[in-house]
Amino acid sequence: MNTTFTISDLYARGWSHFKAHWQLALGAIIIVCGIQLILNIFGYQYDMRTGAESGSIVVSLLALLITIGLSIGITDLFLSMSRGEESSIDQLYKSITVSKFFSYIFASLIYGFMTFLGFILFIIPGIILTLMFYPYFYFIVDQDADAIQALSDARKATKGSRLKILVLLLSLGILNLLGMIALLVGLLVTIPLTMFIFIELYKSLIGETHVSVDEGLVGEGSDVKNVSDVAPKSQEPQNPKTEI
Numbered sequence: 001m002n003t004t005f006t007i008s009d010l011y012a013r014g015w016s017h018f019k020a021h022w023q024l025a026l027g028a029i030i031i032v033c034g035i036q037l038i039l040n041i042f043g044y045q046y047d048m049r050t051g052a053e054s055g056s057i058v059v060s061l062l063a064l065l066i067t068i069g070l071s072i073g074i075t076d077l078f079l080s081m082s083r084g085e086e087s088s089i090d091q092l093y094k095s096i097t098v099s100k101f102f103s104y105i106f107a108s109l110i111y112g113f114m115t116f117l118g119f120i121l122f123i124i125p126g127i128i129l130t131l132m133f134y135p136y137f138y139f140i141v142d143q144d145a146d147a148i149q150a151l152s153d154a155r156k157a158t159k160g161s162r163l164k165i166l167v168l169l170l171s172l173g174i175l176n177l178l179g180m181i182a183l184l185v186g187l188l189v190t191i192p193l194t195m196f197i198f199i200e201l202y203k204s205l206i207g208e209t210h211v212s213v214d215e216g217l218v219g220e221g222s223d224v225k226n227v228s229d230v231a232p233k234s235q236e237p238q239n240p241k242t243e244i
Contacts, residue, residue: 179191
């Protein structure tokens with residue numbers, strides 16, 4: 001476990017990835033949002049003021065399942081880009097597996113139930129549980145962990161870093177709010193940037209070494225084909241001295 005990261009470092013790494021891959025990143029986000037928008041248009045809708053119902057419940061359920069799959073796909077794509085690996089838009093569907101799909105559903109139900117109970121208990125426990133387990137999704141996508149293992153790994157990975165994660169989440173919330181204020185155009189930058197920053201946070205939490213191609217570690221004449229060959233996905237966690 002690596003708890004020595006700084007928020008400014010995460011922003012710098014995220015911005016570096018965005019500059020290098022902005023076209024593919026934006027393309028993937030537009031595709032995912034477009035599919036979700038179309039499905040939501042035809043999904044079930046209920047007007048509380050008039051009591052009118054429209055759309056199809058079946059389409060809404062289909063939209064939910066497709067959203068889960070696309071979440072897996074786009075996360076795998078952004079992980080790949082952040083590691084300098086060969087990346088393509090077809091990862092949006094090629095990286096989806098049955099095990100990841102159902103692990104995500106199961107883990108999300110457990111996570112949602114725990115945080116819901118936590119927020120009922122005077123809010124603070126809910127915030128702590130949210131920070132404690134939040135990166136479980138990355139363990140499922142990146143390491144194909146099952147639901148229980150992903151939640152357990154997330155708890156261990158965030159130990160000692162939860163206050164930093166809270167500050168990061170608040171800062172990213174402000175960043176995306178500014179993106180919305182900028183006639184929504186700013187979101188074309190802040191959304192992919194936020195995703196890259198979350199990826200870098202996850203990689204820091206598991207102790208993955210950040211390797212920059214600009215540093216010359218990957219270049220001509222090298223046997224290394226991509227950044228991931230010199231940056232391991234994870235290391236054995238160490239026992240931090242502090243915890244929040």
